Amino acid sequence: MKKNLITGMLFIFTTLAFGQVITGEWNGALKVQGTQLRIVFHVTKSESGYQATMDSPDQGVKDIPMTKASYENSLLTLEMPAAKIVYSGKLDSTGMVVGTFTQAGLSFPLNLSHKAVDKVEVKRPDEPVKPYPYYSEDITFENTKDNITLAGTLTLPKKEGKFPVVVLITGSGPQNRDEELMGHKPFLVLSDYLTRNGIGVLRYDDRGTFASKGNFAASTTFDFATDVESAVRYLKTRKEVDQKHIGLIGHCEGGIIAPLVAVKTSDISFIVLMAGTGVSGGDILLLQQELIGRASGKKEEDLKKESDINRGVYKIISDSNDTTTIKNELTKYMKLKVKDVPESDLPKNMTQNDIINAQISVLTTPWMLNFIRYNPAPMLGKVKCPVLAINGSKDLQVPSSVNLPAIENALKKGGNTKSTVKELPGLNHLFQECTTGLPKEYSEIEQTISPLALQTMGDWIKETIKK
Numbered sequence: 001m002k003k004n005l006i007t008g009m010l011f012i013f014t015t016l017a018f019g020q021v022i023t024g025e026w027n028g029a030l031k032v033q034g035t036q037l038r039i040v041f042h043v044t045k046s047e048s049g050y051q052a053t054m055d056s057p058d059q060g061v062k063d064i065p066m067t068k069a070s071y072e073n074s075l076l077t078l079e080m081p082a083a084k085i086v087y088s089g090k091l092d093s094t095g096m097v098v099g100t101f102t103q104a105g106l107s108f109p110l111n112l113s114h115k116a117v118d119k120v121e122v123k124r125p126d127e128p129v130k131p132y133p134y135y136s137e138d139i140t141f142e143n144t145k146d147n148i149t150l151a152g153t154l155t156l157p158k159k160e161g162k163f164p165v166v167v168l169i170t171g172s173g174p175q176n177r178d179e180e181l182m183g184h185k186p187f188l189v190l191s192d193y194l195t196r197n198g199i200g201v202l203r204y205d206d207r208g209t210f211a212s213k214g215n216f217a218a219s220t221t222f223d224f225a226t227d228v229e230s231a232v233r234y235l236k237t238r239k240e241v242d243q244k245h246i247g248l249i250g251h252c253e254g255g256i257i258a259p260l261v262a263v264k265t266s267d268i269s270f271i272v273l274m275a276g277t278g279v280s281g282g283d284i285l286l287l288q289q290e291l292i293g294r295a296s297g298k299k300e301e302d303l304k305k306e307s308d309i310n311r312g313v314y315k316i317i318s319d320s321n322d323t324t325t326i327k328n329e330l331t332k333y334m335k336l337k338v339k340d341v342p343e344s345d346l347p348k349n350m351t352q353n354d355i356i357n358a359q360i361s362v363l364t365t366p367w368m369l370n371f372i373r374y375n376p377a378p379m380l381g382k383v384k385c386p387v388l389a390i391n392g393s394k395d396l397q398v399p400s401s402v403n404l405p406a407i408e409n410a411l412k413k414g415g416n417t418k419s420t421v422k423e424l425p426g427l428n429h430l431f432q433e434c435t436t437g438l439p440k441e442y443s444e445i446e447q448t449i450s451p452l453a454l455q456t457m458g459d460w461i462k463e464t465i466k467k
Contacts, residue, residue, distance in 0.1 A: 022091070023050075028112040030101060036120045041078070041112070043069070052078045058119065058183065061174055061209050067217055079361060122183045126448040128192040135159040141234035143207075143214075145226050151211035152177050152204025152231070155195040156240055164245035164465050165200035166272075167231045169224075169254030172371075174209040174216045179251065182442040186251070186430060186449055193454045199461055200241065202231055220370045221253060225260040232267050245269050245465050249457070250276060252398060252429070255389075256376050263382045270464050272457055273389040275398045275429055278380065278406025281371035282314035284398060291396040295438050309337050313363065317372050323364055330360050380407060381414030386467075388420045388460045390453065392427025394437030420460060424452055 026041045040055040050069035055062040068079040091097050101110035135156045140149050156163055168187045170179045178185035191201035207214030207227055228248065235241045247270040250258035255276020262268040277284055286307055293303050316329045334356045341352065350358075362368060389407045391400035400423045411419040428434040431453040432445045 024114060026097060026112040027115060027117050028097075028110050029117045030108055030110055038117045038119065043078075058180075061176060061180075064174060064209065064216065122443070123446045124184065124448060125446055126189045127185060128188065132192070132195075134195045139202075139234070140211075141204075141230055143227055143230040145230075146207075146214060146223065148207055148214035149212070150204050150207060150214075150227055150230065152202055153191075154200065154202050154238075155191055156200040157195055157198050160240070162240060162242045163198065163200040164247065164461070165202060165235055165241045166194065166247040166249050166461070167228060167235070168201060168203040169228055169248060169250035169257050170206055171252030171254055171275075174206050176205045176210045177203040179203075182430075182439075184430065184442065184448045189448045190249070190454065190457075193449075194458060194461070197458045197462070199458070202235060204231060218366065220366050221256055221374065222260070222370070224253075225257045225264075228257055228261045229265065232261070232265065236267065243267070247271060247461065249274065252276070253371075256374070259376065259379045259383050262385055263379055268385055270386040270388070270461065271383070272461070273387065273407065274431065274453075274457075275391050275395055276389060276403070276407065277376055277398055278403040278408075278410060279377070280375040281373065282318060283402075285314070285372070286310060287399055287402060288397050291399060292438065295396060295436055314372050317363065317369060323369070326369075327360055327364055330363060331356060334359060377406060377410040380410035381416075383411065383414065383416055386418035386420075386464045387411060387416060388422070388457065388464075390422045390424055390431075390456060392429065392431055392434075392437070392453075393423050393425050394427060394434055395429045396437045397429040397439070422456060424450070424456065427453060 023043045023045050026043065028039055030037045030039065036058070038057045040057065041052055042055070043050065043052045045051070052066040052069045053062075054064045054066065056064075066078040068077065070077050090099065095113065097112040099110055099112070101108045132155070135158055137154050137156075138151070139154050140151045142149055154165075156165075168179070168191065170187070173181075175181065177187065179187040187203045191203055194201050204227075205212040206216060207219060207224070208216030232246055235246055236243055246267055248258040248261060248268055249272040250256070251274040255273035258271040258273060258276070262271050289310060290303055290307060293306065294300075312333060313330065316333060317326055320326050320329070335352075338352050338355065363372075387407075389404060389411075391398065391404050393400055404421050404423055408419070408421040411421075424431065426433055427450050428437045428441065429439070430442055431449050432442065432447050433450050434441050434445060
């Protein structure tokens with residue numbers, strides 16, 4: 001799935017006692033694959049212990065709570081359950097935390113200080129510039145099931161009138177209403193294009209991020225689906241919305257959520273799946289690891305070893321519904337797999353037990369357990385409204401060669417004769433024109449979304465509405 005390098009993850013700090021406190025605001029910047037991503041941690045202490053929150057200013061994400069915070073023997077540990085990142089650093093005599101940021105086995109230097117990091121401006125020619133030639137309104141709506149308020153933006157071709165409207169559904173990881181990642185704002189560009197072409201758009205901050213309330217870390221794909229249902233209910237209260245033509249556009253995980261909502265309610269007249277999945281999450285992760293690894297130059301024998309290990313991990317998760325049992329089995333399994341790894345190959349300041357605990361923390365979050373087990377095909381087979389499924393031929397995260405046929409087969413098996421499946425040549429997971437499809441290119445490419453992808457969606461929606 002789409003890899004958000006900052007959000008939905010695990011963070012670990014270490015400090016030395018130089019007469020300085022660990023509490024306060026810590027600023028740093030990850031320089032990853034040609035882009036800079038600023039992060040800010042707010043560490044506090046109360047009678048009950050340490051607490052912390054995280055901001056990602058370049059992605060419009062703020063005040064994300066770390067679920068666990070502890071400080072013992074000069075080691076400060078901050079955890080977010082839906083996590084894939086480890087940071088370990090030491091507070092030096094200058095007041096800077098010097099350390100290493102690790103994600104999915106890749107390590108990057110990351111130093112933290114109390115001084116704010118300046119934003120690095122990048123060229124993004126696709127992004128619209130105000131004033132917009134259409135009506136835009138910041139709105140809020142309620143998810144009464146979970147008792148949370150969600151915040152977003154509704155754009156309409158004109159302030160007065162009645163228009164078809166789509167709800168945009170972000171991919172995995174905490175995202176703001178623009179689906180901001182890797183220096184791009186895909187949903188801002190997409191909403192601008194559609195609104196200019198007569199189609200209204202509602203996009204919103206994921207629960208627990210930016211201006212939306214709720215707990216993102218404790219939520220699953222099914223919880224996020226209730227947010228989409230709430231957005232649709234809100235649209236039905238607006239006189240400007242043509243209630244016969246309310247659609248959904250979901251990117252990546254959003255492509256799993258859209259069918260869930262379309263099956264549950266008759267209010268949805270069409271859905272668009274952008275790099276949606278057609279096979280189980282465990283299979284997606286195995287494909288992802290293999291394709292990205294091979295394109296990055298990994299040896300075939302190393303890819304096979306990694307695949308065999310991960311296949312065993314996902315089987316343990318799929319074979320049981322008891323989280324305690326899964327944790328115990330994963331601990332035994334991983335100890336066998338890492339026992340021969342030299343200390344020199346481990347991330348700096350981390351032991352084998354640290355690595356095992358961090359991985360288990362990631363793998364046993366509610367979201368990850370559900371994602372690995374869930375197969376979207378049966379739900380796709382129940383979708384009766386028109387469906388457009390598109391994917392880039394160079395997508396290495398949700399490969400089109402596997403997922404598009406699986407989606408098409410599931411729809412046909414369910415008797416859906418109003419579906420269109422298209423592979424778009426030369427595009428990556430973000431629907432950018434690219435060279436290799438590797439995630440490292442995302443930030444380096446100035447284009448946010450290919451005109452081909454925008455036109456394919458816009459034309460199909462307008463044609464579907466006419467029919």
